[in-house]
Amino acid sequence: MENNNLTIKLKVWRQENAGAKGKFVDYTIDDVNPDMSFLEMLDELNEELIKKDDLPIEFDNDCREGICGMCGMVINGTAHGPKSGTTTCEVRMRQFKDGETILIEPWRARPFPVIKDLVVDRSAFDRIMVAGGYIDVKTGSAPDAHTVLVPKENADLAMDMAACIGCGACVAACPNASASLFVGAKVSQFALLPQGQPEATKRVEAMVAQMDEEGFGACSNHGECEAVCPKNISILAIARMRREYWKASVH
């Protein structure tokens, strides 16, 4: 049978822990099946490293189907790799050429400190959510689901925004390390729904304040976030967040 397998050269960021100085390390991996996922290629490399008594490359991943938001690497300078609308785990080796060198780095942003190798700490996102990323509705207190109608158009737009998986690619791609797309998506989801109205003012103010406190930068409309977002969340999210923020300030 024809063998289309690839030889791939890797330059991978290795960093022992948060305090250590990191560096790029070169690896070559042969016989890469083009149907493999990018993470499976790294699995294979890690198996080789383990067998050679080297330390495997640490990287976060979980569902491997693009929905949990746990994986994330900068591949050849682009968060989540070459293809738009995909997570790192959805990248396939057929997207690379035989003999190609691939540069792999962690998310780089001050609010996402490196824990080890390609693993970063994104708990800042959770803290932003704690600040106000919810509708306060205690269990058991909800009215019948059909009490409040939601126009389909708004429900669909809210769903577009709610698709955010919290992976942090938007931050990694932004020259200012802004979390505006992440925050904007959540603010927009609730702003588009009648259920989100009562707390709208408080929510946008609290989430934006927490975003600032975590050290994320401001948005200056580069649009890099939208370009790398694996869920194709539109930068309109940020426009809506700003509108909500202004509305709140004149409230």
Add this chain to the structure above:
Amino acid sequence: MKLDSKIPGGPLAEKWDKHKFDMKVVNPKNKRKFTVLVVGTGLAGASAAASMAELGYHVKSFCIQDSPRRAHSIGAQGGINAAKNYPNDGDSIWRLFYDTIKGGDYRSREANVYRLAQVSNNIIDQTVAQGVPYQREYGGLLANRSFGGALVSRTFYARGQTGQQLLLGAYSALMAQVHSGMVEILPRREMVELVMINDQARGIIVRNLINGEFERYVGDAVVLATGGYAQVYFLSTNAMNSNASAIWRAHKKGALFGNPCYVQIHPTCIPRSGDYQSKLTLMSESLRNDGRVWVPKKKGDKRPPNEIPEDERDYYLERKYPTFGNMVPRDVASRNAKMVCDEGRGVGKTGLAVYLDFRDAIKEFGREVIEEKYGNLFEMYKMITDEDGYQVPMRIYPAPHYTMGGLWVDYNLMSTIPGLHVIGEANFSDHGANRLGASALMQGLADGYFVLPYTIGNYLGGTKLEKVSTDHEAFKEAEAEAKAKYDKLLSIKGSKTVKEFHQEIGSIMWNYVGMSRNAEGLKKALEEIPRLREEFWQNVKIAGSEDSLNKNLEFAGRVADYLEFGELMAQDALHREESCGGHFREEHQTEEGEALRDDENFTYVAAWEFKGLGKKWELHKEPLEFENVTLTQRSYK
């Protein structure tokens, strides 16, 4: 040990209400004196933690990922069932109850399932209020679709990401409680031991996955919401970090394990393509609403699918089950796919796949409609296989997906260890021998939002709990025990990797304790698993050290547990001399190849007690009593 299911008396429809009234209620002022430890932040864990905190309990919430939002409930695609009857097609709480009991092949408790159907409607109300963007009709009302095993449309959905949206709803409720100071989130922690004091569950030992340190947490009750054990097969649709270790630790401390052999093999997964593969990807069974399943009539027909004429195709589900057609329950669909592949009529390179064809649906409704319904699934399929499902039929094959078995719990969701509650997929309770589509989300959220918050009060309010701290001798012992395991793993320095062992146990389980089982194969598994386990403890090779982030070591701990747990699964499958739901014993089938139950001898829950490794587990039986439905041969014809 006497199993007491604590099912309340009285008529089925009144049991839960009566029980809610009979249970002890903790005075609101006293609630804050209690701390509950909740392990896992999926639909069940997050909803339970949030709801208990709202009531006033202090909650510590643990998860293995970097954030509670990542739990694998997020992967659920298709939808969530509820008996709202919005489409006016004759649904009711009774019908949802009946379909679920029948779908589970009459191997679940009537009272539990009825309660599940009762609270299903509250879940929809609750999640809509949380801002879950369900699919809507143009008039602004909620949309429904149908799922396998039902003839009514009762499934609510948010595109193909219903699990994600419901999980984010529960996560946001949890975050609101973090905000109010009632919940403390402890991410990147893996539970490695359960701590028992005075025969009550009073704490856990977790390993901090960043620095490797063992940490002790004390509470008045422990809740395990740690999901299922399908990763025992190595290749499954579960997430990489999904594992059985928390429930297995509890089992070894005395919690009985219910029906471990009941595993769901999901019919619509993307077939495997090579040895490098790390996981299998599921596509929602909602695809079967419009996709038609077929294989060529001829064996070994290698023509491209679009060149095979209509009269040479076998739409075998439509042919064999005219009433339900492509919408038969998962166990039936999976088994039939295996059967046609075993006959040599499978398609694709490996011959281990069947077609799921949208040609006719596209012709009838137009590509746009299909795209709106399933667009993300077609994209996912394209990404993985490099094929366009709109142009050529998709190839699908069954894969391990969900486990109906789990720790045995009573009606209050408490295990046989006082204080240890188990919710969601981690318990055995509501799905019998087969779970219907869109019922996992329903059960996880029912347990977490609407059952446990009541029943835990009954336990806390009615139990004498000694004041203890993490300095207690039991914590020291449990920590030492956990640490010893990891020390030992690292000291072996053998030559075979953790992944290789995982693949081996996975292939034993898939071959002998998979979709179709027989006594000979199961006996073989029972010989091979202990042998492999012994080899593991002599020859496993693990990288790195204990005192830093080390995923290889984490996996080693989990694989070590599968090498014990797999044996119990095989033992349960061997003992159950009948076929029911996901458990198909080749020796027990009808002439047409359908599952043949033995109601006279096996209408019970098999709850297994751990007696020490190398010894047989002891079987305890909880008889299943059916007062409201009649057991029949499950037919979808």
